[in-house]
Amino acid sequence: NIELFREENIPLQAEMAVAQQQFGQITGAMMVTVNGEEYTLQQATKFLENADRNLREEVYHKIQGRRLQDTGKLNELYDKLIDLRNREAQNAGFENYRDYRFKELGRFDYTKEDCYQFHEAVKLHVLPLVNEIYRKKKEKLGLPDLRPWDMEAEPEGTKPLRPFTTGDDLLQKSIDCFEKLRPFFGQCLQKMQALNHLDLESRKGKAPGGYNCPLAESGAPFIFMNAAGQMSDVTTMLHEGGHAVHSFLAHPLALTGFKEYPMEIAEVASMAMELFTMDHWESFFDNAADLQRAKEHQLERVITIFPWIAVIDKFQHWIYEHPVHTHEERTAAWVATLLEFQDDVINYSGLENYRSNAWQRQLHLFEVPFYYIEYGIAQLGAIGMWMQYKKNAEQALDNYCEALSLGATKTLPELYKTAGLEFDFSPEKIKVLMEFVKGEMEKL
Ligand SMILES: [Zn+2]
Structure with missing residues (x-):
């Protein structure tokens, strides 16, 4: 980018590239011991789905607690990054x-506005709907109060959903669902299956995560x-499948550069696919109760992420508008932002120390500043696509394909x-979308 290029920024950018890697090093080394075994924090989150509430709390x-041990290091790292960026x-x-x-x-x-x-x-x-979702959750769990360690739990005696067995089973069911x-x-x-472009099953030693990678030459993407x-x-x-469909549709375009579409549309392709396919999730479930539970969970996930996206984005505006600040001022700004978007169902009492450092778990703040609101914008687009789909499915899918092929x-x-x-992400527009989702939740 010629307009932004400055000779004197080259050493700063080199320093930044090195510093940004430290986030992964610091957080990747965080381990906890549960029942005598060591887990990364990512691995340990699976215990938060456990039916045993005491274990979840522990x-x-x-x-x-493990995160708190490194607040000093992460604060210093963030200071350094803010200074370099400024x-x-x-x-x-x-x-x-x-x-x-x-x-x-x-x-x-x-714009920022x-x-x-x-x-x-x-x-x-969005917050009123989030409150409603959490109130229902509390009721379903039959708990006197909902605590942060209850959010991923199911009512006692509920077995986890098992929508498929092997990677091949997942693929066949996904093909069936997409086809319908x-x-x-x-x-x-x-086509991806025929080209061996699917690596779906977990195995020992395989790198973590999930992604879709568009291959420029063949136009056939890869799902890992x-x-x-x-x-x-x-x-x-289903999400990665949406990205894959996008790659296939955009492939005929002459220049490879044209295929580098921005997140704000790329994630509409994938997130809308998650929602469109909901009408055909029978492919994965043979009983109505499981199917309903899966759909409820999906809509909860779609809605409850918004406040966190807003908090992370708003906090960063404050950070870079006030590049010189103390750790106390930063914490105060974070807590104020967090409280602005806080639900009124979950009981956070006694957890203030964790809460006031919670921003430190968000990789984007360290590695890709301001790159986060895109998920929110795209999720709104996906909900808008789904609203169209519910009115006129064929027309909505035609529009989807036409837009992605551009x-x-x-x-x-x-x-x-x-x-x-x-x-458009104005309050009036978002109001309509949330009313629609609320209606769909009531219909489940
Ligand atoms: Zn995606």
């Missing part, structure tokens, strides 16, 4: 890093994941328009 405190922005003639970073991210279609609108909209129209939605979607997965029979594996597969040859507002959406 593991929650272990995870949070200097980089000022060298390039910007008033602050936020304004510089928006340019660097290629955010030409929305649009982000503020998004924050307000989440507070006004639209034969072309099923064909995309079949660690399936282990859980519902979250199904949503990962790759990145158009601006975001144009891509959204082709998809039958408005690129």
Whole structure:
């Protein structure tokens, strides 16, 4: 980016690249011991789904307690990154890093004011729905109060969902589900299968995570994941399948550069696929109760992430508007933001120390600043697609395919328009979407 390039920023950027890696080193080394065995924090989160509430509480405190041991290190690392980023922005003639970073991210279609609108909209129209979801959860669990370690739990005696067995079973069921939605979607997965472009099953020593990787030459993407029979594996597969369909659709475009579509549309492709396919999840379940539970869980997941996205985004605006601040001021700003978006169902008492450092677990703050609200914008787009789908399924899928086949040859507002959406995250717009989701939840 010529406009942002400054000779004197080269050493700062080199220093930043090194510093950013320290986040992974610090957090990756965090371990806890549960029942005599060592786990990474990521691995230990599976105990938060356990039916034994005492075990959940114990593991929650272990995870949070372990994080607290490194608050000093992570605070220092963040100080360093903020300072480097601020200097980089000022060298390039910007008033602050936020304004510089928006340019660097290629955010030409929305401004900081649009982000503020998004924050307000989440507070006004998403939080009430989040409260309702948590109230129902508390009721279902039959608990006198809902604590943070109860959020992933199921009522006692409920068996975890087992939507598939092997990686091959997952694939066959996904193909079946995609085919029912639209034969072309099923064909995309079949083509990937024929090319051996699917590595789905978890095995010892395999790298963690799940992703879709578009291959520029053949136009056939690759899906890599660690399936282990859980519902979250199904949503990962459907999500990555949406990205894959996007790659197939955009492939005929002449220039490879055109295929590098921004997150704000790429994640609409994947998140909308998760929602569209819900009408055909019988492919994974043979009884109505499990099917309903899976759908409820999906909608909970879609809605309850919004407040956290708003908190993380709003906090960063404060950080880079106040690049010189003490740790106390930073904590105060974080807590104030957190409280603004706090639900009124979960009981957080006695957990203030964990809460006031909770920002430190968000990788994006350290590694990819300001790159997070995209998920929220795209999720709104996906909900908008689903709303269209519920009114006229074929038309919605036509719009979806048409927009995705444009790759990145158009601006975001144009891509959204082709998809039958408005690129608008104002409170009025979000209100309509949340009312729609609420209605769908009541119909389940
Ligand atoms: Zn994705």
